[in-house]
Amino acid sequence: MSDALSPFLEATIRTATPLALAALGESIVERAGLINIGLEGAIISGAFGAFVGAQVAGGAGVGMLAGALAGALTSAIFAVFAVGLRADQIITGTAITLLALGLTGTLYRLMSGTATTVSAIPMLSPVVLPGLSSIPLIGRALFAQPVITYLLYLAVPAAWWWSTRTHAGLALRAVGERPEAAAAAGIPTRRVHWAALLVGGMLGGLGGATLVLAQAGTFVEGMSAGRGFIAIAIVALGRWHPVGVALAAVLFGAASALQYLFQSMGWTLPYQLFLAFPYVLTLLALAGAAGRAVPPAALGRAAPAGS
């Protein structure tokens, strides 16, 4: 049994990492009262940025930075419209996602159009933590992962501490709950929105970079494959709490990794059912979480004018 479980658990954490990064970022954005459907766009931009960055600089570290930057840039476009012009967030986000999918697809095809072979890019190799990784069953799953996963382990408690124990974190939540009151209390709501979006975009971009540099080893058109939308669902499922969000991401990682478990157990099911499963689970989980999760009061509403 553990022969089948170990690869399943490893795959779970591997698939959960980019989802958790993106969802953690989106939870900050939503805590500030914004909903950024353009997260999907930030992820695909991050993936493309990481691919180009790693190829040009010849290093996975530069690739990660380029991915984070590309994600932040994508969110900045969202911010110009949704915060600057106070345009509808759902429509803006949909447009940003379309834009990023189209732009990365076009640029990638133009780049690879002349080349006949796919050039290899440097990847983030797993770092095996001595001792911890020999814990039975979960050791390798948790502690033989690329460095970005360990950064995530640190980021989750840090985000919790920041949002509940610091002045800036509380200001962010005030803007998401009562923007008018926050503005009256002297909190620069627009600047808070911008900062939240840039951080959210950066984390989404890192999620996309992880897909390229720690998993696929190349860029594929549309490789974000709806992870941005799943991440938004994960935020609701994790009740806007960093730890809840991380656990929800692991649940979805497990749903996506289920095919490995089935394969090793020798069970067969049509491949498409595995592909569809995480999306079905998202729907069921959201329906199940109904009523218990309370979103930030001002979520999705345009910020007050003149703040």
Next chain:
Amino acid sequence: MSRYPLAIALLVMAVLLALLFASITLAGHDAARALRALLSGSVGSWYAFTSVTLVRTVPLILGGLAVAVAFRAGVWNIGVEGQILAGAAACTAIGMSVAGWPAGVALVVLLLGGAAAGAAWAGIAAVLRHRFGVLEVISTIMLNFVALYGVGYLVRGPLQEPLGIYPQSPELAAALWLPRLVPGTRLHWGLVVAVVAALGLWWFLSRTASGFRIRAAGASPSAARSAGEIDVARTAGTAFLISGALAGLAGAIEVTGVTFALYETISPGYGYTAIAVALLARLDPLLILFSGLLFGALEAGAGAMQRDAGVPSVMVSVITATIILAVLAARTRRGVPA
């Protein structure tokens, strides 16, 4: 106040388009030739206009109407893509089992079956919204993926062609094909259905009590509830189902009028382009006829651009997105919160 961000927004869009054309040129393509292909492939000949542009316009008009009726009611149905697929799949399944029926009756049943399946697919999201409070933005996008993989399963499983080689359904009997509207072209009667649907939706929204309730519920749910005594949840649900039915009808028309079989790739993102179609037309059913035609031409031209000039057709999404953002920028400038 809003002049400054508007300037930035316009700048962002100009930079994006410049970046796009610069990269086309840098990648060794002839931008002028690409532009010529864009025009000749869409409106350059009678054949291109009828068989490519107008054929692509049909699902974009129906999809645009589907988006418009939902958005008017304040329902963020991003799931038109999945509802198109549901309609196409149901239409194909019914088409496999109506052998021997009178052709006209069977065709109507196929189209209505597609519409019903689209409405049912949207209905899942409607129920999730009203019973469980799940944001329809999320649920409809999830359902798009489920529909895509569901069709992928169907064309390799229960609905696969008898040889079991290709991922597609068997071809529909010729009696079940939508008749050609213009002989010698690929243009089918679906265009008439789309135009009638646009006129019908315009009449429904502007001249009937239900249509008024939909507009009121979308404009201000609280005012509609208190002053108009409108059951907002019920009204939104109705709009959601109408939206899904229009999208499902689009899917059924694609099967009976264009592909004659079910494929995974039956919709190249019509449901997403439809959002731009509806927004550009300011959610007005009559204007959607024109914005649908514009995007139909754009997609037809992009196909030609890829064939003749080697420029990837995915760049159409960039143009689509830029148009949506331009509409948002223009609307907010007039002080209307878009």
